[in-house]
Amino acid sequence: MLDRRQFVAGLAMLPCLPRPAAASTGLRVAALDWALAETMMALGHTPIAIVAASDWNRFVVEPRLPSGIADLGLQPEINFELLASLKPDLILTSPFVQDLEPVVQRIAETLRLSIFEKGTVPLARPRALARVLGERLGHAEAARSLLVTAEHTFDMYRERITAIAPPPVVLVNFIDARHVRVYGGAGLYQNVLDRIGLVNAWAGTTNYWGYSTVGIETLATDRDLRLIAFEPIPADTRPTLQRSPLWSRLPFVRAGHVSVLPSVLMFGAMPSALRFARLLVEHLERLPR
Amino acid sequence: MNVVHARHGPPVLSLGLGILALAAVTLLLARPVSHVLSGPAAPAGYDVERMILVYATLPRLAIALLCGAGLAASGAILQQVLRNPLASPTTLGIDAGARLAITMATLFTPSLLGLGRDMVALLGSAASTLLVFILVRRRGFSALSIILAGLVVSLYCGALSALLVLVKDRVLASLFIWGSGSLSQQSWEPSTALAWRLGIVALPLLFLLRPLSLLDLGDDSVRSLGLSVTRLRLTAIAIAAALSAFVTSAVGVIGFIGLVAPIIARLSGARRFGERLLWSTIIGALLLLLTDATLQILAGVSSEFVPTGAVTAVLGSPLLLLLLPRLNTAAPPTSFAPAGRGTATTLPRVPALAAVAVFVLLVTLTVLVGRSPTGAWQIVSIDQWDQVMIWRLPRIVAAAAAGALLGVAGLILQRLTNNEMASPEVLGVSAGAILAVAVSLFMFGSLAPVSESVVAAVGGVVVLAAILAFGSRSSFAPERVLLAGIALNALIDAVVGIMSATGDPRAILLLGWMSGSTGGTTAGDAAQAGMAAAVLVAVSLLAVRWLAVLPLGGPQARALGVPLARSRFLLLLLAAVLTAAATPVIGPLTFVGLMAPHIVLAMGVRQPLPALLGAAAAGAGVMAVADWLARTAAFPLQLPTGLVAAMVGAPFLMVLLNRRSTFP
Known part of the structure; x- marks a missing residue:
């Protein structure tokens, strides 16, 4: 028997399955930003080409990139000759690559969508992205159902978080054995934390994109919290930290409140937000209480 | 006392x-x-x-x-x-x-x-x-x-x-x-x-x-x-x-x-x-x-x-x-003088023709040979001509023009300083260009609406003015100017380092610009670069006599009636302008300006006029090949032409330098 939890989790996976593109405009779309590509794919419209396709499975992880999508190469060094030969109808850009617009406009019409925006409502930007792309690509219905499912899923995650009442979390990437990047501010991760009711223990400032680079000593605290590190973790980090009293005597380290999660696209959209929430909630639930 | x-x-x-x-x-x-x-002496918890x-x-x-x-x-x-x-x-x-x-x-x-x-x-x-x-x-x-x-x-x-x-x-x-x-x-x-x-x-x-x-x-x-x-x-x-x-x-x-x-x-x-x-x-x-x-x-x-x-x-x-x-940095003059004097050769006719033929063949090949969308090697066919030429020809022309500009700049600097390791990068003009782009990128978020080239040119000119002001105190003693350029390069490297260390995503945009991307070059850009190269190389031809005399050393040059401070000033200015014209196309690091004069030397050309033309052609050839490699080597990945030129050029240069050092 499916319980409600499994049912909603199943619903959450639905957008990742291939759909018939009946109402679709059938546009041939190239996406110059991963967040736009993953949103398109969630709407059931596979892009014909994306940037840095060869890195996708390592950093976005899910959904796996379907075969047959052309690799446009590095984001700052797009293969224009290849892009032109694919004869796209529409090229999706973001402010990060807007300097390329005059060039790619020689190939096809462009649509610039901002991935990132400082806002008060959590996840407002990923929602808007799904809606606008749904309208433009003829998947308005798919976009609506994606968003409804997403809200249900987040609501469910919120309940599950309330049930386990975990301590505040700190989200980091270990840069080397001495530095971390810690997340908060207006970034995607913080948006997800806000949406599912988790408290971020990082009180320091962050940059415009919602993270900050600090020495590991900055994480020292006597509070109870859970440190969540995203993969990959450099090879020398763990052994070095274990030998540091500053680290090994930290209350949350002694209590074993240190977790490792797979990589989640930081500059992602709704699919990455959903994936992050799922990884986080499922991980926290698996922990002994 | x-x-x-x-x-x-x-x-x-x-x-x-x-x-x-x-x-x-x-x-x-x-x-x-x-x-x-x-x-307390021994706190209970984690203090x-x-x-x-x-x-x-x-x-x-x-x-x-x-x-x-x-x-x-x-x-x-x-x-x-x-x-x-x-x-x-x-x-x-x-x-x-x-x-x-x-x-x-x-x-x-x-x-x-x-x-x-x-x-x-x-x-x-x-x-x-x-x-x-x-x-x-x-x-x-x-x-x-x-x-x-x-x-x-x-x-x-x-x-x-x-x-x-x-x-x-x-x-x-x-x-x-x-x-x-x-x-x-x-x-x-x-x-x-x-x-x-x-x-x-x-x-x-x-x-x-x-x-x-x-x-x-x-x-x-x-x-x-x-x-x-x-x-x-x-x-x-x-x-x-x-x-x-x-x-x-x-x-x-x-x-x-x-x-x-x-x-x-x-x-x-x-x-x-x-x-x-x-x-x-x-x-x-x-x-x-x-x-x-x-x-x-x-x-x-x-x-x-x-x-x-x-x-x-x-x-x-x-x-x-x-x-x-x-500081007393005076160093005994090395390099050109001993080898250059007395053994002045004119370019023999047949090798000259052969060199021109090789150059034309190389450039033609870089235009014609490419990779199909599936990655297969192919020679461009007539029906693909338009499609490919919109993208391929402009970047090759621009890269070659930049190569010619830098090649001539390098030749001028090496003769002027009497040092075969001098190159346009060392002057600091390109470093100034990067700094200007970095500042505009980080202050205004994006480079639009002002184009990178404009910002870069402004930065280059400011640094040029600083170098000239600094150099005038030592009547443009070449080593002083080069050392100032080195200090400037280090400064800019550090500033870019600080900007990047915070993990700001714009650092990647900056790196992209610095790496000398030719990808989006339009026909208009290419024409501009080509014109700049033609005009500036022609202007450089006027300096041929100074280039012949200055390597003999200050006193000899003066004895031969060359105004030392003025000629140095004008040559530095010329080298800086040549560099500034090339930087927006190809980025600040290519080594082509270092390499091209050495290729010419290795071919036995020592007289200023053929050397200057040869350096322009060698620079253009190297950059055309670098651009071709950048486009095809890691297909579908496109590499930045400037960095590819450095990758290919530097080892080549080291071999050349090593071989030349065995000359008597």
């Missing part, structure tokens, strides 16, 4: 620095220390303030002292051994090799870093140091030659690191931090380990002190002790390289302490080598401590992450500019 002043100069200076550093440290430690003292004081702040101060001391001692030894007041771990490319080695290890064998960053960094340092010495071994180790070779190796390592960062940007955030030297600590382990290492490496110095000071009196006095001068030099250099490599492997690249501390010690009056070594070490330790303590106090105020190493470089390079006029 003077003697007294000289004798007491270094201790007085060190005392002053020590008081300043103590004040900063007191300010930094006052609160945590009083907290710890007022609390955050105490733990941070004991395991972060104090070890950080210790490592600052150690790193400063190690780098300064390394610099003092290098300056003594090489008889060169500008030698240092940074200027010799010792840091750069370590940086590249760590980059490559991070990418290809991350488990190696788990075993020890030290060994990786040491190997990298050894390789880059060796390379510098191979480049200059037949050139009498003159001050300028070594510095220029060090710069070229640094730039090359930097370009290779940049290419790797671009291709794998998501993995390499750590390298920005590492390249800017953060002193952040979490235990006593790194400082203890570093203390041991520096101590053990420095131990043999005690026995080398006397023979090394005898170098002041000339090599013969060393020989009179029954020692081999070469072996002494190599041992001392190995020690110096190890000192700085250990520091670099522990905390990353700390710019300029190893250069500035020994210079300050020398200028404040330390005469003998023993004194210089002692006071350099003390001054270096105190300087880094002062910088880092101040930085930590300020970091409490602002939250931005600013690595210490980049700050020392930002402070150190203007200091170097100020100190330059007080």
Whole structure:
């Protein structure tokens, strides 16, 4: 028997399955930003080409990139000759690559969508992205159902978080054995934390994109919290930290409140937000209480 | 009075620095220390303030002292051994090799870093140091030659690191931090380990002190002790390289302490080598401590992450500019003069035709041969012609034009400075262009609506004006201008490092621009670049006589009626304008300006007119081939043409230089 939890989790996976593109405009779309590509794919419209396709499975992880999508190469060094030969109808850009617009406009019409925006409502930007792309690509219905499912899923995650009442979390990437990047501010991760009711223990400032680079000593605290590190973790980090009293005597380290999660696209959209929430909630639930 | 002043100069200076550093440290430690003292002797739980004081702040101060001391001692030894007041771990490319080695290890064998960053960094340092010495071994180790070779190796390592960062940007955030030297600590382990290492490496110095000071009196006095001068030099250099490599492997690249501390010690009056070594070490330790303590106090105020190493470089390079006029950097003229004089050859007719044919064939091939969308190699067919030519031809033309501009600029600079390691990159004009683009990128978010080229040109012109103003004081003595350019390059490298260390995503955009992308070149851009190349190369032809006479040396040139200051000024201006015109197309780092004149020389062309035309053609050919490689080698990935040119060109150049050094 499916319980409600499994049912909603199943619903959450639905957008990742291939759909018939009946109402679709059938546009041939190239996406110059991963967040736009993953949103398109969630709407059931596979892009014909994306940037840095060869890195996708390592950093976005899910959904796996379907075969047959052309690799446009590095984001700052797009293969224009290849892009032109694919004869796209529409090229999706973001402010990060807007300097390329005059060039790619020689190939096809462009649509610039901002991935990132400082806002008060959590996840407002990923929602808007799904809606606008749904309208433009003829998947308005798919976009609506994606968003409804997403809200249900987040609501469910919120309940599950309330049930386990975990301590505040700190989200980091270990840069080397001495530095971390810690997340908060207006970034995607913080948006997800806000949406599912988790408290971020990082009180320091962050940059415009919602993270900050600090020495590991900055994480020292006597509070109870859970440190969540995203993969990959450099090879020398763990052994070095274990030998540091500053680290090994930290209350949350002694209590074993240190977790490792797979990589989640930081500059992602709704699919990455959903994936992050799922990884986080499922991980926290698996922990002994 | 003077003697007294000289004798007491270094201790007085060190005392002053020590008081300043103590004040900063007191300010930094006052609160945590009083907290710890007022609390219980053995606190029950995790006392955050105490733990941070004991395991972060104090070890950080210790490592600052150690790193400063190690780098300064390394610099003092290098300056003594090489008889060169500008030698240092940074200027010799010792840091750069370590940086590249760590980059490559991070990418290809991350488990190696788990075993020890030290060994990786040491190997990298050894390789880059060796390379510098191979480049200059037949050139009498003159001050300028070594510095220029060090710069070229640094730039090359930097370009290779940049290419790797671009291709794998998501993995390499750590390298920005590492390249800017953060002193952040979490235990006593790194400082203890570093203390041991520096101590053990420095131990043999005690026995080398006397023979090394005898170098002041000339090599013969060393020989009179029954020692081999070469072996002494190599041992001392190995020690110096190890000192700085250990520091670099522990905390990353700390710019300029190893250069500035020994210079300050020398200028404040330390005469003998023993004194210089002692006071350099003390001054270096105190300087880094002062910088880092101040930085930590300020970091409490602002939250931005600013690595210490980049700050020392930002402070150190203007200091170097100020100190330059007080240093005697005169070096015996090397290179062109002996080989160039007397053996003047005109280009033989048949090889000239052959060279032209090869050039035309190469450029034609780069246009016609490409990869199909599936990745298969193909010669472009008639029906694809329009499609391919919209994208391919403009970038090839622009790249070739930039290559011609830089080739001519390089030829002019090499003749003007009489130094075959001179290149347009060294002038600092392109560094100014990068800085302007960086500032506009970080202040205004994006480069639009003002185009990169405009911003870059403004930056280049400002730096050019600064170089000319600076140079006018030494009536445009070429080595002064080049050294100022080196200081400027380091400054800009540091500023870009600080901008990037915070992990700002715009750093990747900046790197993209710096790497010399030709991808989106329009027909209009290409036409502009082509016109600029045609006009400026034609203008350069007017300078042919000066280029023939100036390499003979100042007095001879004057005797032949060439106005020295004016001709140097105009040639520098011309080289700078040529560089500024090429930078927006191809980025700041290509080495084509260094290479093209050497290709021409290797073909036996020495007369200025054919050499100038040949350098333009060689530059254009190299860039066309680089552009073709950039487009096809890693298909569907497109690589930045500027970096590819550096990758291909630098090893080629090293072979050329090595071969030429065997000429009589």
